[in-house]
Amino acid sequence: MNIVLDKKSATEGSIRVSLKEEDYQSLVDKKIKEHSKKAQVKGFRQGKVPVSYIQKMYGKSILVEEINHLLSKSLTDYIKENKLNILGDPLPDLEKSQAIDWDTQKDFDFDYKIGMVDDFKLDLAAKITKYEILVDDKAVQKTIADLKKQFGTMTNPEKSEDGDSLFGTLKQVGGDFEQDLLLEIDDLEKKEKKGFIGISKEATVKFDLLKAIKDTHKLSHALNKSEEETKALEGAFEFTVKNVNRKVDAEINQEFFDRVFGKDTVTDEKAFTEKVKATISENYVRESDMFLDHSIRKQFVENTKMTLPDEFLKDWLFVSNEGKITKEIIDKEYDMYATDLKWTIIQNKISEDNEIKAEHEDVIATTKTMIRAQLQQSGMAGQMEDSLDMFVDNYLKGENGNNYMKVFEQARNEMVLAFVKEKIKVTTKKVDMEKFKGIVSK
Numbered sequence: 001m002n003i004v005l006d007k008k009s010a011t012e013g014s015i016r017v018s019l020k021e022e023d024y025q026s027l028v029d030k031k032i033k034e035h036s037k038k039a040q041v042k043g044f045r046q047g048k049v050p051v052s053y054i055q056k057m058y059g060k061s062i063l064v065e066e067i068n069h070l071l072s073k074s075l076t077d078y079i080k081e082n083k084l085n086i087l088g089d090p091l092p093d094l095e096k097s098q099a100i101d102w103d104t105q106k107d108f109d110f111d112y113k114i115g116m117v118d119d120f121k122l123d124l125a126a127k128i129t130k131y132e133i134l135v136d137d138k139a140v141q142k143t144i145a146d147l148k149k150q151f152g153t154m155t156n157p158e159k160s161e162d163g164d165s166l167f168g169t170l171k172q173v174g175g176d177f178e179q180d181l182l183l184e185i186d187d188l189e190k191k192e193k194k195g196f197i198g199i200s201k202e203a204t205v206k207f208d209l210l211k212a213i214k215d216t217h218k219l220s221h222a223l224n225k226s227e228e229e230t231k232a233l234e235g236a237f238e239f240t241v242k243n244v245n246r247k248v249d250a251e252i253n254q255e256f257f258d259r260v261f262g263k264d265t266v267t268d269e270k271a272f273t274e275k276v277k278a279t280i281s282e283n284y285v286r287e288s289d290m291f292l293d294h295s296i297r298k299q300f301v302e303n304t305k306m307t308l309p310d311e312f313l314k315d316w317l318f319v320s321n322e323g324k325i326t327k328e329i330i331d332k333e334y335d336m337y338a339t340d341l342k343w344t345i346i347q348n349k350i351s352e353d354n355e356i357k358a359e360h361e362d363v364i365a366t367t368k369t370m371i372r373a374q375l376q377q378s379g380m381a382g383q384m385e386d387s388l389d390m391f392v393d394n395y396l397k398g399e400n401g402n403n404y405m406k407v408f409e410q411a412r413n414e415m416v417l418a419f420v421k422e423k424i425k426v427t428t429k430k431v432d433m434e435k436f437k438g439i440v441s442k
Contacts, residue, residue, distance in 0.1 A: 003078050010118040011309040014111055015078070015090060017071055021106045027066045032059065060102050071110055087115045087309065087341070088316035115309030115316065117345055122353075124423040126299050130292045131439065132430045133284035139433060140277050147276070148249035151259050160185065160199050160244045167243040170223075173206070173236040181222060183239065188212050201241055209237045284433070291440055296420055301342045308338055347416045356419055358412040363404065366411040367392045 001023045007013040036054045037047050044050075075090055090112035100108060160166060162185060170181045185196050192212040195205050210233065213219045220230040250256045257266050266272045317330050317337070350356065371391050396404045431439070 001074060003074065005078075005082070005084075009309075011116050011307050012312050013114050013116065015075065015114055017074055017110045017112075019067065019070070019108045019110070024063075024067050024070055027070065028059075028063050031062050031066055035062070064102060067108065075112065084114070085117050087117055088313060088320065090114050091312070091316060091319060113312060113315070115312035117309075118307055120304060120306045120349075122300070122304060122346065122349060124420065126296075126303070126424040128292065128295050128299060128424055128426050130426050130428050131288050131436055132428050133288055133436050134430055134432050135277055135280050135284060136432060139280055140273060143276055143280055144273070145249075147260055148252075148256075149247060151250040151256060152247045153250070155246050155248050157244055157246050158200055160197055160241075161246070162186070162193065162197055163246075165245045166196060166199075166239070166241050167245060168239050168241040170209070171238045171240070172233070173238055175235070177233065177237075179223060180242075181239070182245075183222075187215065187218060187222075189214060196239075199241060199244075201243060204238050204240045206236060206238050208235070209233055287436070291436075292421075292426070293417055296417065296424070297343050300346050300420075301339055304342070304346060306342055306345065308341065310334070310338070313338070313341075347413055350416050350419065351412060354419060356412065356415050358408055358415060362411040362415070363396070363407050364392060366414065367395060367407050370407075371395065 001020070002018040004016045004018075005013060006016070032051055032054050035058060036049045036051050039049045039054060040046055041049050041053070044053075078084075079086055079090075091114075093111040093113070096109070096111055157164075164185050166183045166185065168181065168183065169178065170183075171178045183196070185193060188196060189212055192207060195207060199205065209219075210216070210231070216227050216230050220227045223230060250259075252269055252272075254267065257272050258264065260272075261275055266275050314327070314330050314334060317334075318325065318327055368388060371388060396407065
């Protein structure tokens, strides 16, 4: 066997694997003998099928299978031994492969295109700004107002007001369309609202649906139709009210405190306000940390000189997705893919250069953090803490072990980020939420 690497550039090349009969024939002969012992063929006792018969019936398929196994192992070993930093998988030259005559050929040449990442240098002396988001009284009061609405009670007043919702039947004038609809008055255009304010049960309003609600995405969701179907609903409609719905804000009392934070967590308005402020602060810290991670990634991707084998990667993406994605889509989304790939390569280099490895205990800890966050969102963290180990075990065993590998990568990547944060210079700047949103949106 002979394997030759032809580096056409720092990032693209080809590998040729040349096989002679002596490289593979013993493997083929061994496999044929194994088949002869196991095969069940009419007219022969099991284990007594002649090798010549197996050769005639299955020789070609066994030859192809054994050569493919040999190629796969030889390529993998060659890449490891020569420490080739390849991206994706080697792509076989299909045109040459299809021209092989498996009936007569004894010697074979197999060509593969490969993409590589060239050596690059990392500068860990970066400067990043971390934003400490200040919690002001305006944010606290707005959050409390939103909570009062969220935990409020639904009432059915006699007449509608701005902000109410109307449940009724929507019917196309002179058409066949008729459907019940929950109509939010706030979704209506300003000029159209007046026709729906001050009306009672059984009232009918005639209007142009698409002029009254110009947000077709929201309207299609309310009607449970596609946007194309919704845009076709032109002309006059009638809406007959069956019920006026109004949500009344919750009162500030112990029942409200318990519904928001759990029974007896806070027992007076001052403690409730402080708890709201602390919760907002925790959320702000998470948002700030997420943006810091994003800034670090952006800094390293944009300032690390790295060349990718773009054309090879586009071909590999097309082939590896087995026709599920078009070349047009790949071209459109390639820049985003390349950015993600560069960051992955940078993380791997930092991990290898500094021997950063995730252990089983790190996987368990990361999974617990993830599941606790999910339970907190559903308000069940306290009740389910005793079952956390079971949840972790079930999750990590899921998807045939793929979940474990995902969390393993996540744990290692978090360790890499933590290492980077120790090396770079992070300066803290205090801003309010509005200023922070402006920074994030840039």
